Amino acid sequence: MGNEKTYKTMKTVGGGNIVLGIVVIVTGIVSGILMIVNGARLLKAKREITF
Secondary structure: OHHHHHHHHHHHHHHHHHHHHHHHHHHHHHHHHHHHHHHHHHHHOHHHOOO
């Protein structure tokens, strides 16, 4: 009986870890895209900036 509970817990935790991993990967990809887009916008507007 104890083993069944252990396996059920491991299954739940494993599924949660997979979901968390996917969320972290998607967040990283979106952050990278936003950084590239904003960097390109800054480079494009570089000529107009004067100090």
